[in-house]
Structures are given as structure tokens and as C-alpha cells.
Amino acid sequence: MRILNASGCLDALAAPDIARQLDAFVTKTVTPLPREGSAPPRIAETAHGMLNAIGLANPGRDHFLAEHLPRLGELGVPLWVSVGGFCADDYAETCSRLTDIEAIELNLSCPNVDEAADSAAEIVAACRHATELSLYAKLSAAHPDVAEVARAVAAAGADGLSLINTLRATALDKRLRPVLARGSGGLSGPALKPIALHAVSVCAEATGLPIVGMGGIGSGRDALEFAACGARDIALGTVLFADPGAPARVRAELAAVCADLGVATPDDATCLAKSPETERKVHA
Amino acid sequence: MLSSGSPSRLRVTGSERIGPYTLVRLERGDLDPGVPGQFFMLEAPGRLLPRPFSLCLAPYRELGFLVDPIGPGTEALCRLRVGDEIGVLGPLGHGYRLDVVDRPLLVGGGIGIAPLPFLAEQLGGSPPVVLGFRSQEHAEAATLLPGAEVVVDPVPVTELIDPGFDVLACGPEPMLRAVAALCPTAQLAWEAPMACGYGACYGCVVEIDGALKRLCLEGPVLDAARVNAHAEAVA
Numbered sequence: 001m002r003i004l005n006a007s008g009c010l011d012a013l014a015a016p017d018i019a020r021q022l023d024a025f026v027t028k029t030v031t032p033l034p035r036e037g038s039a040p041p042r043i044a045e046t047a048h049g050m051l052n053a054i055g056l057a058n059p060g061r062d063h064f065l066a067e068h069l070p071r072l073g074e075l076g077v078p079l080w081v082s083v084g085g086f087c088a089d090d091y092a093e094t095c096s097r098l099t100d101i102e103a104i105e106l107n108l109s110c111p112n113v114d115e116a117a118d119s120a121a122e123i124v125a126a127c128r129h130a131t132e133l134s135l136y137a138k139l140s141a142a143h144p145d146v147a148e149v150a151r152a153v154a155a156a157g158a159d160g161l162s163l164i165n166t167l168r169a170t171a172l173d174k175r176l177r178p179v180l181a182r183g184s185g186g187l188s189g190p191a192l193k194p195i196a197l198h199a200v201s202v203c204a205e206a207t208g209l210p211i212v213g214m215g216g217i218g219s220g221r222d223a224l225e226f227a228a229c230g231a232r233d234i235a236l237g238t239v240l241f242a243d244p245g246a247p248a249r250v251r252a253e254l255a256a257v258c259a260d261l262g263v264a265t266p267d268d269a270t271c272l273a274k275s276p277e278t279e280r281k282v283h284a
Numbered sequence: 285m286l287s288s289g290s291p292s293r294l295r296v297t298g299s300e301r302i303g304p305y306t307l308v309r310l311e312r313g314d315l316d317p318g319v320p321g322q323f324f325m326l327e328a329p330g331r332l333l334p335r336p337f338s339l340c341l342a343p344y345r346e347l348g349f350l351v352d353p354i355g356p357g358t359e360a361l362c363r364l365r366v367g368d369e370i371g372v373l374g375p376l377g378h379g380y381r382l383d384v385v386d387r388p389l390l391v392g393g394g395i396g397i398a399p400l401p402f403l404a405e406q407l408g409g410s411p412p413v414v415l416g417f418r419s420q421e422h423a424e425a426a427t428l429l430p431g432a433e434v435v436v437d438p439v440p441v442t443e444l445i446d447p448g449f450d451v452l453a454c455g456p457e458p459m460l461r462a463v464a465a466l467c468p469t470a471q472l473a474w475e476a477p478m479a480c481g482y483g484a485c486y487g488c489v490v491e492i493d494g495a496l497k498r499l500c501l502e503g504p505v506l507d508a509a510r511v512n513a514h515a516e517a518v519a
Contacts, residue, residue, distance in 0.1 A: 011484055042486070
């Protein structure tokens with residue numbers, strides 16, 4: 001089981017020693033044009049989670065490729081580039097210009113920008129034609145049937161799935177006004193874990209694709225639960241904000257919790273927990 | 285730049301009320317107190333995210349932080365008892381540049397008094413200090429800076445500022461903007477909500493040099509010109 005960061009939850013150039021704890025570093029989402037992002041306030045703590053409305057702040061594709069990617073390459077950590085856009089061609093163009101990285105994660109589910117006009121499967125299909133690099137589709141659990149979306153992107157050529165993105169949410173201040181300037185943001189943190197575990201479970205069953213599980217992972221036990229639901233790898237997000245040493249800590253805890261449960265490695269825990277819902281679908 | 289590793293676990297050595305605020309003292313462990321104006325992320329017991337605080341006092345083998353209980357995280361910090369342990373990360377960010385200061389004047393507003401005691405100590409003991417508070421109760425915090433001139437609302441602290449000094453300020457944004465207008469060379473300790481303190485969350489952006497930039501990496505102490513730039517461009 002590899003430990004990655006969730007896209008947008010670590011700046012490897014600002015904190016290279018933290019990034020080097022990871023098995024792969026996932027960049028913040030890159031869009032065709034530069035984006036300054038949302039006005040502040042951008043973050044708010046909630047019960048068991050936090051909201052963010054960063055708004056895909058990034059330097060844009062050209063600057064990223066010319067300035068950031070070469071410097072990231074010097075870190076010595078395998079790189080995944082998170083790609084975003086507003087139509088299938090946006091994504092495909094960026095994919096076609098990426099080389100010398102381990103994988104591309106297609107951000108098909110940012111809650112802080114308007115939906116792309118094209119469907120997830122259309123975007124994946126366009127990117128599939130544009131690159132031979134490994135393509136991971138990052139999906140939202142806000143869809144009524146995330147397994148259906150997973151099947152569609154698998155059919156369109158995705159090599160793997162990243163599950164899940166934050167969920168759109170709102171928090172109010174003492175005067176009952178939204179805390180975030182944007183009004184809503186993406187909910188992350190421990191509140192997401194049960195939702196993410198379910199999404200991983202049904203998508204693993206539906207597609208058999210390798211999955212990077214994420215959503216509220218803060219401990220080795222959490223990571224092993226994602227493996228049990230079918231995740232091959234995991235990503236750390238919100239926990240990095242409170243604990244930049246989380247990658248090394250979670251890796252150590254993972255080994256300890258495997259030993260406690262009599263599981264040789266996290267991979268041996270994969271799919272130990274099958275959701276009853278998935279079982280019923282299989283038998284139907 | 286942040287090295288790898290989890291926050292240090294530090295034991296609480298003292299907690300005392302100063303007006304509406306609480307001064308929390310922690311054993312220093314192996315943490316460096318850093319430069320005045322730099323900040324530390326303190327675990328808020330029971331909460332998901334740590335909270336940023338500039339260092340208030342650096343007694344022998346201790347770190348002191350002044351906490352204003354304005355929400356669940358800061359209230360939890362004010363409830364800490366001697367012997368409790370919390371995670372602490374820091375020092376982080378850029379503090380005041382003391383090498384460019386010739387005639388210092390320290391300016392504080394409300395909880396913005398927090399970094400000034402450590403700053404005064406690092407400047408050699410007793411620079412002139414002017415402070416503004418919203419009430420007499422809040423003004424009790426002035427005891428942290430003996431000899432300071434103090435005003436209370438509605439008198440603005442800017443009335444006490446002689447622009448001929450090298451102003452080092454910390455306080456609420458309206459106060460900092462007024463100081464910046466009065467003293468274009470002032471150094472201002474800014475504030476913003478932060479989830480991480482080391483550039484990971486992109487939450488703490490402030491308009492700096494006319495663009496949204498992360499305060500934790502650029503500041504929290506900023507030259508007044510960097511926050512004035514955009515205001516002038518608009519005007």
C-alpha cells in the first residue's frame with residue numbers, strides 16, 4: 001500500500017521534506033489558465049471536519065510545465081499531476097503535454113468550481129487518446145450512484161480511481177452568515193471516512209480497478225480500513241494540516257495494526273470487507 | 285522551511301488570566317523560540333485543526349502564548365491545566381526584521397499585543413510602546429509591557445504614533461491599514477485563518493503585492509508597502 005497526499009493538501013516546493021515521506025506526490029490541480037482562486041475566508045473548521053473553498057488556485061498549465069514541474073522533478077519523489085479543466089479538450093491538452101511522471105489524476109469532481117460541461121467518461125475518453133500515462137479518475141461521492149460513474153470511466157479507459165473528493169457543504173458563523181466568502185466549500189476530514197469507505201467498496205466491486213482511497217484518513221487503522229474496502233493505495237489530506245509528520249506516522253501505525261490483526265501486509269486486507277449492498281448486486 | 289516530523293508534544297507549565305486573555309506557558313522542549321513575529325501552530329484539544337499564535341514570551345526553557353478565547357479552539361486552549369500536553373509546530377513564517385530598525389516604536393491593538401513582549405525583549409528591553417484596547421478589561425494585558433502608553437476605544441491607537449519612528453505593529457486589520465497609511469515603512473504582523481501554517485492548505489491568503497498570497501509563507505510580518513500596493517493601485 002502506497003501513501004500519497006490528496007491533491008491540494010501539500011505544497012512539495014514549500015515543504016519538500018514532508019513530500020519526501022510520501023510514496024508519490026500529487027500536485028495541486030493544474031488548469032489551462034492561471035487561477036487566483038477564491039477570495040478569503042477560504043477555510044472553516046466544522047464538527048469532525050473542515051471546509052475549504054480554495055477555488056483551484058494554480059499558476060496555469062504553461063507556467064506549471066515550465067517552472068513548477070522541473071523543480072518538482074528534482075525532489076526525487078514519483079509525481080502524479082492533478083489535471084483540471086472546464087471541458088474535455090482542456091483536460092486532454094494538458095495530458096498530452098505531460099511526460100516523465102508516474103500518473104495523471106483527472107480532477108472530475110472539484111466542489112469549488114462549476115461542473116465541467118462534459119461528462120466524466122467523455123473527459124476520460126479524450127485524455128485516453130491524448131496520453132499513454134496512467135490515468136486515475138478522481139470522482140465525487142455526491143453522485144447518486146458513484147459505482148455507475150466508475151464503470152463509465154473504466155469503460156472510457158481509466159487505469160484507476162481516486163476516491164473520494166470533498167463534498168460540497170456550508171458552515172455558518174455566529175451571525176448565521178456563511179463563514180466562507182464563496183458561501184460553500186468542500187468538506188474534508190474524519191466526517192468523510194464512512195462515505196469514502198462505501199464509495200471505495202462499491203467502485204472496487206464494480207470495476208476491479210486499482211483505487212487510491214482517501215477521505216478522513218488520520219491513522220494506520222483508517223488506512224487499513226480503506227484496504228479492507230478495496231483500496232490499493234491511500235492518500236492523506238486534512239490530517240497533513242495538523243500533522244506534517246502524518247505520512248511516516250501512518251506508515252508505522254499501519255505496520256503495527258496489521259500485526260495486531262494478524263494481517264501480513266495491508267494488501268492482504270484488500271477487500272476483506274465487502275459491502276452487503278455490493279454482495280446483493282453481485283448475486284442479483 | 286519546515287523539516288519533516290510531527291508536532292512536538294509540549295507540557296503545560298502554567299496558565300494565568302490577564303484580563304479576558306489567558307497566558308499559556310509550555311515547556312520549550314527542543315523548539316527554538318525563533319524571531320519575534322514568527323508563529324507556532326498549537327493543537328487545540330478536541331479540535332481537528334491547530335491554531336496559529338505568535339510567541340508572546342520566551343522565559344528560560346518555556347514558550348508563552350497569549351490566547352483570546354473567541355471560539356471552541358481558543359476556549360479549549362484557555363482550559364488547559366498544568367501537566368496537560370499539546371502538539372506544537374514551529375517557529376513558522378517570517379518575523380520582524382530587527383536589523384533595519386533604528387528607532388523602534390511598538391504598536392499593538394487588542395490581542396495583537398501578543399508578539400510585542402518578546403519583541404521588546406529582543407530589542408533590548410524597553411522600547412517605546414503604544415497600545416489600544418476595546419475596554420478597560422482588555423487593557424489589563426498592558427501589564428505585559430510595563431511603561432506602555434495605553435488608549436481605550438473610542439480613541440484610536442494611531443493617535444499615539446509619531447511617524448518618525450520605525451513602527452513595528454500587530455493588531456486588527458483596520459488598525460494595521462491605518463498604521464500602514466501613516467507609516468509607509470512600518471512592519472505589520474498580519475493575521476488570517478490558517479489550517480496548517482506551512483503552505484499546505486492555501487487557506488490563509490491575503491492580498492499582498494496586489495495578489496492573493498499565502499500569509500504563512502510571505503508573513504505573517506509584512507512591510508506596509510506590500511499591503512498598500514494594491515490599495516494605491518485602486519485609488
